[in-house]
Amino acid sequence: MEDLFLKALPLLHELKKHGWQAYFVGGAVRDTQMNRTVGDIDIATDAAPEEIEKIFPKTIDVGKKHGTIIVLWEGESYEVTTFRAELDYEDHRRPSGVHFIHSLKEDLKRRDLTINAMAMDTEGRLIDYFGGLHDIQTKLIQTVGNPAERFHEDALRMLRALRFMSQLDFTLSPHTKQAICENRYLLAHISTERKTTEFEKLLQGKAVNAALLIAVETGLYKELPGLEGKKEGLLTACCFPFHQLETKAQLWAAFIDKLAIHPDQAQKFLKAWKLPGKVIQEALKIAGYIDQHWDRLAMYQAGEETLISAVMIHMLKEHQSIDRHQLAEVRQSYQKLPIKSLKDLAVTGNDLILMKNNPPGKWVSEDLTQIEQAVLCGELDNQKKAIEEWLDKCNQT
Numbered sequence: 001m002e003d004l005f006l007k008a009l010p011l012l013h014e015l016k017k018h019g020w021q022a023y024f025v026g027g028a029v030r031d032t033q034m035n036r037t038v039g040d041i042d043i044a045t046d047a048a049p050e051e052i053e054k055i056f057p058k059t060i061d062v063g064k065k066h067g068t069i070i071v072l073w074e075g076e077s078y079e080v081t082t083f084r085a086e087l088d089y090e091d092h093r094r095p096s097g098v099h100f101i102h103s104l105k106e107d108l109k110r111r112d113l114t115i116n117a118m119a120m121d122t123e124g125r126l127i128d129y130f131g132g133l134h135d136i137q138t139k140l141i142q143t144v145g146n147p148a149e150r151f152h153e154d155a156l157r158m159l160r161a162l163r164f165m166s167q168l169d170f171t172l173s174p175h176t177k178q179a180i181c182e183n184r185y186l187l188a189h190i191s192t193e194r195k196t197t198e199f200e201k202l203l204q205g206k207a208v209n210a211a212l213l214i215a216v217e218t219g220l221y222k223e224l225p226g227l228e229g230k231k232e233g234l235l236t237a238c239c240f241p242f243h244q245l246e247t248k249a250q251l252w253a254a255f256i257d258k259l260a261i262h263p264d265q266a267q268k269f270l271k272a273w274k275l276p277g278k279v280i281q282e283a284l285k286i287a288g289y290i291d292q293h294w295d296r297l298a299m300y301q302a303g304e305e306t307l308i309s310a311v312m313i314h315m316l317k318e319h320q321s322i323d324r325h326q327l328a329e330v331r332q333s334y335q336k337l338p339i340k341s342l343k344d345l346a347v348t349g350n351d352l353i354l355m356k357n358n359p360p361g362k363w364v365s366e367d368l369t370q371i372e373q374a375v376l377c378g379e380l381d382n383q384k385k386a387i388e389e390w391l392d393k394c395n396q397t
């Protein structure tokens with residue numbers, strides 16, 4: 001058993017000591033079977049949330065009525081979820097209620113994909129009722145049970161299927177694919193935020209190519225914000241190695257660039273995905289510089305982070321990889337700029353007013369812009385005296 005599981009093992013023992021069942025479940029079990037880095041450790045038990053709260057001194061109620069409690073333990077936090085069966089689903093997105101049960105098998109049965117529906121006990125033994133391990137070995141994404149039924153319950157699962165294809169480089173079972181073709185319209189019932197979270201993970205997966213291709217073949221892309229009518233763009237975007245990027249802003253900048261979204265439409269497109277305002281602003285800025293010819297002025301105007309982001313995306317467009325050495329050189333050129341912002345100029349607007357003994361007016365900002373440009377291209381030293389002389393000379397000519 002891996003260290004992360006060993007660290008969480010006392011929680012399972014504690015639950016069992018009180019007479020409950022307790023297992024590791026979900027993504028962590030899948031990842032350990034695949035020798036992938038394990039992320040969050042999730043625990044399932046038949047103890048009701050109130051019982052869990054009684055057993056552990058430090059808990060956070062994150063969704064008690066759905067059976068989820070966070071237990072804080074030795075500096076880590078674990079999601080502990082009560083075995084549950086979901087009652088009828090409303091609107092293809094949420095169950096009308098849950099009821100707590102005592103059967104691990106029933107709990108695993110409500111999970112989305114076979115690879116996500118395995119459990120591991122305190123001895124490290126795998127519990128695999130739905131062929132999850134076989135699907136890991138054959139690299140197959142399929143739902144637990146009938147895909148059409150499972151998508152009717154919660155339509156997000158269609159997008160999750162493609163997200164895991166992309167992240168794990170698995171293929172989609174033909175049966176599940178067919179059900180996506182037939183039920184994709186149900187995604188209209190899902191909140192944009194949930195779709196965005198899954199889609200960002202899809203874009204960052206190593207097999208984004210195959211996943212986007214399936215999105216096109218099944219027509220699922222038409223149910224995603226702003227993508228209706230963007231089939232050609234998506235087919236171009238398919239081959240872009242988004243996973244080599246580092247931030248959300250870079251990811252979305254590259255995506256709108258590959259989709260060839262017109263700059264006038266870009267903000268509306270990003271807003272349709274309900275991204276945070278900061279991500280939208282930065283992505284728009286980066287996108288505007290991707291194919292920039294970089295001189296000192298452009299570097300200065302872009303600023304360091306936007307410059308680096310835009311250059312990274314440009315490199316990926318050209319060579320499918322990021323030349324770290326060249327990127328470091330770009331950063332150095334930026335560092336060498338004589339000024340990084342107007343604040344760095346040796347004179348202020350006030351200085352100019354005093355120097356020229358003129359009343360304030362539009363001329364101040366015009367002069368500052370001229371000085372800024374002269375300093376940037378190395379024509380003028382960023383020193384008060386030099387600037388004063390330069391201004392005098394300019395006025396004489």
Ligand code: ATP
Pocket residue numbers: 025026027028039040042110111112113116117154156157160
């Ligand atoms: P990741 O490593 O990306 O977090 P994960 O498998 O842990 O992957 P989560 O979204 O954190 O994915 O979900 C945790 C588990 O909950 C899943 O492994 C799956 O068993 C179950 N699950 C999540 N979303 C759904 C859903 N929409 N329908 C059914 N089961 C789901």
Ligand code: MG
Pocket residue numbers: 027039040
């Ligand atoms: Mg998880």
